[in-house]
Amino acid sequence: MELDFSPVLTYLPTLISGVGVTFVIAVVVGLFSVVGGLLVAVISIYTNKVVSWPLRFFIWLFMTTPLLLQLYFLYFGLGEWILIPALVVGVLGLGFHYMAYNADIFIATIRSITNGQYEASRSLGFGHLRTLYYIIVPQAFIRSVPQIGNNLILMVKDTSVLSAIGVAELVYASQYAISVSFRPFEFFIVIAVIYYVINLFMEFGQSRLERLTAYRR
Amino acid sequence: MDFNLMADITPLLIKAAWVTIDISARAIVIGFMVASTLVFLRSIKFKPLQWFVRGYVSLVRGTPYFVQLLLVFYGGPTIGLKMDPFTCGVMVGAFNIGAYMSEAIRGALESVDSGQNEASRSLGFGRLQTLGYIELPQAAGLMIRSVGVLAIVLVKNSSLVSIISVVELTYQAQRLIGSTYKPLEIFTLSALMYIVIVYAVMGIVELAYRRATRYTTQ
Numbered sequence: 001m002e003l004d005f006s007p008v009l010t011y012l013p014t015l016i017s018g019v020g021v022t023f024v025i026a027v028v029v030g031l032f033s034v035v036g037g038l039l040v041a042v043i044s045i046y047t048n049k050v051v052s053w054p055l056r057f058f059i060w061l062f063m064t065t066p067l068l069l070q071l072y073f074l075y076f077g078l079g080e081w082i083l084i085p086a087l088v089v090g091v092l093g094l095g096f097h098y099m100a101y102n103a104d105i106f107i108a109t110i111r112s113i114t115n116g117q118y119e120a121s122r123s124l125g126f127g128h129l130r131t132l133y134y135i136i137v138p139q140a141f142i143r144s145v146p147q148i149g150n151n152l153i154l155m156v157k158d159t160s161v162l163s164a165i166g167v168a169e170l171v172y173a174s175q176y177a178i179s180v181s182f183r184p185f186e187f188f189i190v191i192a193v194i195y196y197v198i199n200l201f202m203e204f205g206q207s208r209l210e211r212l213t214a215y216r217r
Numbered sequence: 218m219d220f221n222l223m224a225d226i227t228p229l230l231i232k233a234a235w236v237t238i239d240i241s242a243r244a245i246v247i248g249f250m251v252a253s254t255l256v257f258l259r260s261i262k263f264k265p266l267q268w269f270v271r272g273y274v275s276l277v278r279g280t281p282y283f284v285q286l287l288l289v290f291y292g293g294p295t296i297g298l299k300m301d302p303f304t305c306g307v308m309v310g311a312f313n314i315g316a317y318m319s320e321a322i323r324g325a326l327e328s329v330d331s332g333q334n335e336a337s338r339s340l341g342f343g344r345l346q347t348l349g350y351i352e353l354p355q356a357a358g359l360m361i362r363s364v365g366v367l368a369i370v371l372v373k374n375s376s377l378v379s380i381i382s383v384v385e386l387t388y389q390a391q392r393l394i395g396s397t398y399k400p401l402e403i404f405t406l407s408a409l410m411y412i413v414i415v416y417a418v419m420g421i422v423e424l425a426y427r428r429a430t431r432y433t434t435q
Contacts, residue, residue: 003295064415065408066376072391077400157281164380171284178291185292192280192288199279 007181008190011174018173019194025091025169026156032095033155034148037102038141042132044103045110055103062100067161070097075165090162090169098155105147109140142216149206156198170194223402226393230403233389234410240303240385241372241414244310248371249364251315256322270319277316283377285309290381306378314371318364325360326352357429365422369415376411386410 008015044055062070071093078084113136121131163172170191178187259270277285289298290305300308329352337351338344379388390407394400 061408065411066373066387068376068379069387069390069404069407069411072387072394073400073404076391076394077404080398080400158283160281160283161377163283164377171287183295185288185295188284188288188292192276192284195281195284196276196279203279 003186004183005186005190007177007183008186011177011181011187014173014177015170015190015194018168018170021167021173022156022159022169022198025087025094025159025162025167028091029095029098029155029159030152032091033098033102033151036095036099038106038137040099040103041106041110042137045107046132059100059103062097063104067094067097067158068164071161071165086162086166087168090165090167093165094155094158094162097158098151101151102144102148105144105151106140109143110136112143113139139216142213145213146206146210149202149209153199153202153206156202157195160195218405219399219402222397222399223406226397226403227406229393230386230389230406230410233384233386234407234414236303236383236385237372237375237387237411238414240306240310240378240383241368241375243307244314244371244375245368247307247311248314248318251312252318252322255315255319256326259319259323274316274319277313278320282309282313282374283380285313286377286381302378302381302383305381306375306383310371310375310378313374314367317367317370321363321367322360325356325363328359329355354429355433358426358433361422361426361429365418365426368418368422372414372418373411 040055040059044052044059071090074093075086075089078089117135117139118131121135122128126134159169160171162169163175166172174187174191178184181187255270255274258266261267286306286309289309290300290302293299293305333351333355334347337347342350375385376387378385379391382388386407390403393403397403
């Protein structure tokens, strides 16, 4: 059972390119889920029931079913009509999943902004959309920073699940190296350490961001 | 929607859903024991032990559950840790959720005002009696809610066990999608089963919460 980390060194370029793909996925999904979540939240609060109920339903559906099931459905389900690469399916699936979680948070924080803010803004001559854009959404966004940060950290860890549908991120990229070298333990330890380091950076960034925005909450 | 097909595959999916329930229930029970042990170890005034617990919790929370599962299942045999897929799923799930639960339990216990502990001790209760009669009953409400949220997370995480070929709900759904090419029908059914399981857990948590807080005004 002696451990041998030399294959990990041999395949280090593979791992590094895997980290690169994970990073790109995380950034794209992060932007997509936060911006999308905000849009979904605003639309579902300020429109009529015909629009908001389906949105609420999808938020609820994405939050009560597992990510992997959603990914399988998107991957094999969409594959029936159009052929799209696994990477796109993975980014969309993960994006929609966390978009639902973020939208749920934004809905709560937008509701927590007192009505007086809206009324004061309207009486000062801002229109409905301008009030939302300049007054309501910025305040709600600052209030959601801690929870959105938590979601982003969870999301980066969940990028590993995308390897199940064959997205060439960190875990999937090392599959080949593992099957050739027969050293699963060493590789997965190194992968775990990489994720842990990424996580440490993200937690540090989150606490900095929370401190920077604390005075506005 | 092909309703004949849905009727045909429902028994298969129910059987698979039962495996999901089985694996989650075992992992939650063992995970709660792990969490209690961690909280106990951390309360002992012995620095290396506290470092160990903090390190363990930080490592488990800082790495993906998916990678932990692969590490133990495929890497475990290297260090003499051989398990069948089902046991592996239960154990990794339990030790994963245990780390999260230990934080939840500790947070709930710390939410009880320290004056309660001091008053109780000065009235002659021992440390264990204080914990059992004074602190736990007051922390129970918060503890049940936060452990309940984690139990739901665990149920959804149990879908990842399909990757080490445990035939649970997601695995069965994926296999049926592959053999029937009817993703929408199968997704609808399996999503419905997850929703039922999640709502059942929420119901149990709500009942436990009401029972635990029936004498406290909140």
